[in-house]
Amino acid sequence: MNPVDDLIEFLRFQSVSADRAYRAHVIECANWLEARFQKMGLSAHRFSTPGNPVVVACNERKAGRKTLLIYGHYDVQPPDPLDLWQSPPFEPVVKEGKIFGRGSTDNKGQILAHILGIESALAENHDLPLNLIVLVEGEEEIGSPNLESFLRENKHVLQADVVAVSDTGMVAPGVPTFTYGLRGILCFEIRLRGPAMDLHSGIFGGSVANPATELSRILAKLHDDDGRIAIKGFYDKVLPVEDWERKLWSALPYTERNWLETTGSPVLAGEKGFSFLERVWARPTAEVNGLAGGYQGEGSKTIIPGTAMAKISFRLVPRQDPFELKTSITDFLKQRCPKSVEMEIISQHEGKPYLVKPDSEFGNAAQEALRRTFDKPIAFIREGGSIPITQSFKEILGIDTLLLGLALPDAKVHSPNENFPIENLHAGIRLNRELLNQISQL
Amino acid sequence: MNPVDDLIEFLRFQSVSADRAYRAHVIECANWLEARFQKMGLSAHRFSTPGNPVVVACNERKAGRKTLLIYGHYDVQPPDPLDLWQSPPFEPVVKEGKIFGRGSTDNKGQILAHILGIESALAENHDLPLNLIVLVEGEEEIGSPNLESFLRENKHVLQADVVAVSDTGMVAPGVPTFTYGLRGILCFEIRLRGPAMDLHSGIFGGSVANPATELSRILAKLHDDDGRIAIKGFYDKVLPVEDWERKLWSALPYTERNWLETTGSPVLAGEKGFSFLERVWARPTAEVNGLAGGYQGEGSKTIIPGTAMAKISFRLVPRQDPFELKTSITDFLKQRCPKSVEMEIISQHEGKPYLVKPDSEFGNAAQEALRRTFDKPIAFIREGGSIPITQSFKEILGIDTLLLGLALPDAKVHSPNENFPIENLHAGIRLNRELLNQISQL
Numbered sequence: 001m002n003p004v005d006d007l008i009e010f011l012r013f014q015s016v017s018a019d020r021a022y023r024a025h026v027i028e029c030a031n032w033l034e035a036r037f038q039k040m041g042l043s044a045h046r047f048s049t050p051g052n053p054v055v056v057a058c059n060e061r062k063a064g065r066k067t068l069l070i071y072g073h074y075d076v077q078p079p080d081p082l083d084l085w086q087s088p089p090f091e092p093v094v095k096e097g098k099i100f101g102r103g104s105t106d107n108k109g110q111i112l113a114h115i116l117g118i119e120s121a122l123a124e125n126h127d128l129p130l131n132l133i134v135l136v137e138g139e140e141e142i143g144s145p146n147l148e149s150f151l152r153e154n155k156h157v158l159q160a161d162v163v164a165v166s167d168t169g170m171v172a173p174g175v176p177t178f179t180y181g182l183r184g185i186l187c188f189e190i191r192l193r194g195p196a197m198d199l200h201s202g203i204f205g206g207s208v209a210n211p212a213t214e215l216s217r218i219l220a221k222l223h224d225d226d227g228r229i230a231i232k233g234f235y236d237k238v239l240p241v242e243d244w245e246r247k248l249w250s251a252l253p254y255t256e257r258n259w260l261e262t263t264g265s266p267v268l269a270g271e272k273g274f275s276f277l278e279r280v281w282a283r284p285t286a287e288v289n290g291l292a293g294g295y296q297g298e299g300s301k302t303i304i305p306g307t308a309m310a311k312i313s314f315r316l317v318p319r320q321d322p323f324e325l326k327t328s329i330t331d332f333l334k335q336r337c338p339k340s341v342e343m344e345i346i347s348q349h350e351g352k353p354y355l356v357k358p359d360s361e362f363g364n365a366a367q368e369a370l371r372r373t374f375d376k377p378i379a380f381i382r383e384g385g386s387i388p389i390t391q392s393f394k395e396i397l398g399i400d401t402l403l404l405g406l407a408l409p410d411a412k413v414h415s416p417n418e419n420f421p422i423e424n425l426h427a428g429i430r431l432n433r434e435l436l437n438q439i440s441q442l
Numbered sequence: 443m444n445p446v447d448d449l450i451e452f453l454r455f456q457s458v459s460a461d462r463a464y465r466a467h468v469i470e471c472a473n474w475l476e477a478r479f480q481k482m483g484l485s486a487h488r489f490s491t492p493g494n495p496v497v498v499a500c501n502e503r504k505a506g507r508k509t510l511l512i513y514g515h516y517d518v519q520p521p522d523p524l525d526l527w528q529s530p531p532f533e534p535v536v537k538e539g540k541i542f543g544r545g546s547t548d549n550k551g552q553i554l555a556h557i558l559g560i561e562s563a564l565a566e567n568h569d570l571p572l573n574l575i576v577l578v579e580g581e582e583e584i585g586s587p588n589l590e591s592f593l594r595e596n597k598h599v600l601q602a603d604v605v606a607v608s609d610t611g612m613v614a615p616g617v618p619t620f621t622y623g624l625r626g627i628l629c630f631e632i633r634l635r636g637p638a639m640d641l642h643s644g645i646f647g648g649s650v651a652n653p654a655t656e657l658s659r660i661l662a663k664l665h666d667d668d669g670r671i672a673i674k675g676f677y678d679k680v681l682p683v684e685d686w687e688r689k690l691w692s693a694l695p696y697t698e699r700n701w702l703e704t705t706g707s708p709v710l711a712g713e714k715g716f717s718f719l720e721r722v723w724a725r726p727t728a729e730v731n732g733l734a735g736g737y738q739g740e741g742s743k744t745i746i747p748g749t750a751m752a753k754i755s756f757r758l759v760p761r762q763d764p765f766e767l768k769t770s771i772t773d774f775l776k777q778r779c780p781k782s783v784e785m786e787i788i789s790q791h792e793g794k795p796y797l798v799k800p801d802s803e804f805g806n807a808a809q810e811a812l813r814r815t816f817d818k819p820i821a822f823i824r825e826g827g828s829i830p831i832t833q834s835f836k837e838i839l840g841i842d843t844l845l846l847g848l849a850l851p852d853a854k855v856h857s858p859n860e861n862f863p864i865e866n867l868h869a870g871i872r873l874n875r876e877l878l879n880q881i882s883q884l
Contacts, residue, residue, distance in 0.1 A: 183644060187742040196706020197526065200856040201729045202625060202827030203611065205757050206721035207701060209711040212730035212752075213665070219655065220662030259649060264638020269651035269782035279648035287643045288654035288736065289745055295732035295753060299460040299584055300629040300790045301520060302755050302828075303731050303856055310654075311737060313744050315647050340711035348742045385644030414642065 003116050003425055004094065010074075010108045011092040011101040017052060017075035017142045026052050026138055029074050033136055040119040042134070047154075049146040052138030056157075059132050066439050067131035069160035069399070070432075071389065072111030072167065073140035076103035077414045084416035098419040105411040109420035110166035111136055113406065113428025121433050129440030133160055140167075143349055144389050151396045162362040163393045164435060166428060168405030171379040172253050173421065176370035179403035180363070181281065181382030182390060184316035184353035186325060187289075189346040190215070190333060191309050198294065198303040209340030211308040212293035218336045219310055222286045226272040229286050229314075231332045237319040239355070241282045248380045249277050262409070281382035285315045311348075315384060318355035326350065351388025356400050361442055366402045369434035373427055404431065445558050445867055446536065452516075452550045453534040453543040459494055459517035459584045468494050468580055471516050475578055482561040484576070489596075491588035494580030498599075501564075501574050508881050509573035511602035511841070512560075512874075513831065514553025514609065515582030518545035519856045526858035540861040547853035551862035552608035553578055555848060555870025563875050571882030575602060579831075582609075585629065585791025586831050593838045604804040605835045606877060608870060610847030613821040614695045615863065618812035620805075621845035623723065623824030624832060626758035626795035628767060629731075631788040632657065632775060633751050640736065640745040651782030653750040654735035660778045661752055664728045668714040671728050671756075673774045679761040681797070683724045690822045691719050704851050723824035727757045753790075757826060764792035793830020798842050807884055808844040811876035815869060846873060 013029035016022040030046050030053040037044035037057035044057035052075060061067070079089035079102045087093045092101035099109065114134065121128055135158065137147050151158060168179040194211035195204070224230045256268055259276055270279040279285075293308030295301035314329065316322055330345050337343040357363060358380055370378050383403075390401040406424045407413060455471035458464040472488050472495040479486030479499035486499035494517060503509070521531035521544045529535045534543035541551065556576065563570055577600065579589050593600060610621040636653035637646070666672045698710055701718055712721040721727075735750030737743035756771065758764055772787055779785040799805065800822055812820050825845075832843040848866045849855060 185644070185744065187744065189742070194707055197854070197857045197859075198523070199705055200827065201727070201731060201755060202627070202757060203825070203855065204705055204722065205727040205729050205826055206712045206725055207710055207718040208705050208707040209709075210729050212733045213661065213728075215733070216658040216661035216730065216752075217665075219658035223655070223659075263641055263646055263650050265636055265650040265782065266784055267651075267782050268649055269780070270648045276649040280646065283648055285643070285647040286655075287647050287652050287744075287746055288658065289643060289743060290736035290738050290747070291654045291657070291733050291750060292735075292738040293733040294730065295520070295522070296734040296751070297461055297520060297522070297732075300631070300753055300755065301460060301731055301856070302627065302629065302729075304729055305732070308733060309738070311742055313643060313742065315644060338711070340707065340709050342708055383644070384647055385642065 003429065004099065004422055006116065007099060007104070007109055007112050007425060008092045010112055011099070011103055012090055014090045015075050015103070015138065016078050017139050018078050026075065030055050030138060033074055036115065037134070041122055047150065049150055051146045054138065054147070054150055055136045057134045059128050061131045065130045066442055067133065067160040068436065068439050069158060069163045070114050070132070070134045071163055071165045072114065073107045073137050074111070075138040075141050076106070076108070077141050081416060086417055094422070097423060098421050100417060100419045102418055104418050104420035105407045106413040106418065107140065107167050109425055110406050110428060113425055114166060114432045117429045117432025117436070120429060121436055129436055133158060147389060148392045148396065151392055155396060158397060160397065160399060162399055162439070163401040164404060165387070165390070165401055166404050166406050167387065168383055168403045169407045169409065170405060171381060173408060174374060175376060175379050176374035177379045177381060177405060178358055178367060178370060179381055179383050179405055180356050180358045181318060182354040182387055183384050184320065184322050184351050185313060185386040185388070186316060186322045186329070186350045187311070187313040187348035188329070189309065189311050189348060191307060191344040191346070193307050193342045194340065195304060195306050197306045201302040201304050204304060208304065209338060210304045211341050212305050214338060214341045215293065215308040215310055218333060219288055221336055227270050229284065231328055233328055234284065234325065237321065238284065239318045241278055252277070252379055252381065280384040282317055284317050284320060287313055289313050315386070316353050318353045320353060322350035322352055351386045352391040354387070354390040354401070360400065362400060362402060362439065365438035365442055366404060366435060369431055369438045370404065372434045373431040404435070445871065446541065446864055448558065449541060449546070449551055449554050449867060450534045452554055453541070453545055454532055456532045457517050457545070457580065458520050459581050460520050468517065472497055472580055475516055478557065479576070483564055489592065491592055493588045496580065496589070496592055497578045499576045501570050503573045507572045508884055509575065509602040510878065510881055511600060511605045512556050512574070512576045513605055513607045514556065515549045515579050516553070517580040517583050518548070518550070519583050523858060528859055536864070539865060540863050542859055542861045544860055546860050546862035547849045548855040548860065549582065549609050551867055552848050552870060555867055556608060556874045559871045559874025562871060563878055571878055575600060582831070585627070585793060587791060589831055590834045590838065593834055597838060600839060602839065602841060604841050604881065605843040606846060607829060607832070607843055608846050608848050609829055610825050610827070610845045611849040611851065612847060613823060615850060615865070616816060617695070617818055617821050618816040619821045619823060619847060620800055620809060620812060621823055621825050621847055622798050622800045623760060624796040625726070625826050625828050626762060626764050626793050626830065627755060627828040628758060628764045628771065628792045629753070629755040629790035630771070631751065631753050631790060633749060633786040633788070635749050635784045636782070637746060637748050639748050643744040643746050647746060650746065651780060652746050653783050654747050656780060656783045657735065657750040657752055660775060661730055661754070663778055669712050671726065673770055675770055676726065676767065679763065680726065681760040683720055694821055694823065722826040724759055726759050726762060728754065730754050757828065758795050760795045760797040762795060764794060768792065793828045794833040796829065796832040796843070802842065803884060804842060804844060804881065807880040808846060808877065811873055811880045812846065814876045815873040846877070
């Protein structure tokens, strides 16, 4: 089958993990994957979890060969808002060299490139040059709640030398990109309670604290006037950007101008003393993700709200420990809460930052595979997002992750009109074959 | 009809003025009032305005009699948050001697007491002892944007000797209360715009300003650490509280303890150096009435919101000028807005503060009516709320306003479970008849 037709078939499954209503489609998609692996000659199995199934495929494990674990996910983000799609999200179409559909880049197109690379190697040589395990999960878009325990329970089966993941970005079309760092994450919800109910701001205003005002005053203290996070000890373990990184990054095709265009912000902003790429890739942040309190409707309602709420999240950088910082952040917030309101802090989820040396043994093999596939100089980047599972591979299986992404900046991942260039699908197939070869030669 | 049934019928109309979605209910309510007045023998008419209708009723104007203008409003506050109501806001129920429903105290119960007092006097004597005009508007809760021009256009028809309004409080059940001062008001909506859309907080976090964070930082600057408003010149014209007022107020049945019980706040709070009554009645305030931005649903969504919004209002005290302060406040906010976000300030509505001497000719007549109705010493108070229209009556019609309120401290005005004691409805009917008599004898 033609790779594009194969991807179109994969994309038709409405495997949305965030909404249980799609559950039947998720199962169908996992079944399809299992059968797909079996058809190409791998032994494959669909494992149940408390959530969505994990599909694992492998060849015969032979002594004296390297073992590569390839990780990806078959679940996708919800397709909303539907009315902004130019073609239906689960009826893939090819237009101007790109496949449009939910999941086309994130992650079906990328994991399928791995699968088709393996298939072509198998078809040619009736065997692979290494031991291979492919793990495709169905809950990445909701934070992989069951994957860590799956890794622990199946630790021996999954034992490998290195992991390869294609779920990160390419800096530009045709530019081989090696992602060697990711940020961690730490999310909270803060709730403030003042008066027992919304109060008339005339009858009571001046006598009691306003939770929306107090919440603003607390959130305002998160940063100092230089945009630095004002929590004591927050930067203590932050690993500084090294000179070789600055040098590599300065060669990347990112400018303030195109960053402004992409974000639509009036100007760029953030922590003083760092370039915008350093701020996004190598400096931690504190963001208010959501804010609510009192009257939000049309016109005015003169009340003192009974409660106010903020959702906040921190992106962490290498050496920062989310579990340690959880305590500092909670203490910081509680200490700044006046007695006139009550504060509740709900800790939501966290993930550690990730950093590998690009020139490790496996890193070099991956670089060689990228070079041979794209025939261009490699872009070495970190990314501001979080893939907490990389840290689980490190802690549970004791191995590093190679992040070899194929997502373009305008792939519209998580947004309407998500797309994946056919060129990247083919490049991904070649990249995977090269990777198998390079790793087998170590 | 029984007064309670009458009030229940009045309360069923969802006459919310803040939200245009309720427009049909507002009109129905105005029609009902017009018919109600006509039924009791007054000549009544519903006047259109650019907003909601004004209903005016009067008896035959005869020379040689005093003319009393009674003012009230048939519009109500939005019922949100709906889930905190113990019975639906527009399906009134009677429980333990009180009627529960949106508008029961503010202002339908109180204006209906006037109407029923007039009806009973008419039923008994087939005439009233004075010329009467009743004006009931439908936009008080949104700052009466069309009433001032209505007063100007109908100045001759509305010419009277004094205005009576029952839209203020009683210090405790059964205690006749004479309100001689009110605060003014000034409302704004602040909108901040950052990136062109909600952005992924990993991919972009650190490179652009977060409008929710910037909004918090701006709102946090409204007050200093002593709870004083930090806007330059804000307190310049504030009239200090006089000794006779402090003396009268100290005799009132308000304690920190019962104020805490009423509000349900953890502790009392506000501007340093003033008692809680002084803070509410004679000191200005700045309150955040509403706050919104980003993701407010369950769990977390790691975005940088594209926009954030706050509704804020200021209560002003005698001698402060809302028109002057509008400029200072707008300047203050704009100066504190960083270039990384765009600020839009929507000026909503404003009203001047009010202060009269309690012992004028009409003041004395009102005091006598209060004494006869309740048979107890009168409490003289100011209030923290705003009835900007009092100032318009003074400026356009040249007359003072008698504020003879029937709202109890636990009436939950503007809050869920708003209620009005049946006892107060009957007292209000008696008070109105006494007031007609006392004024007619001047």
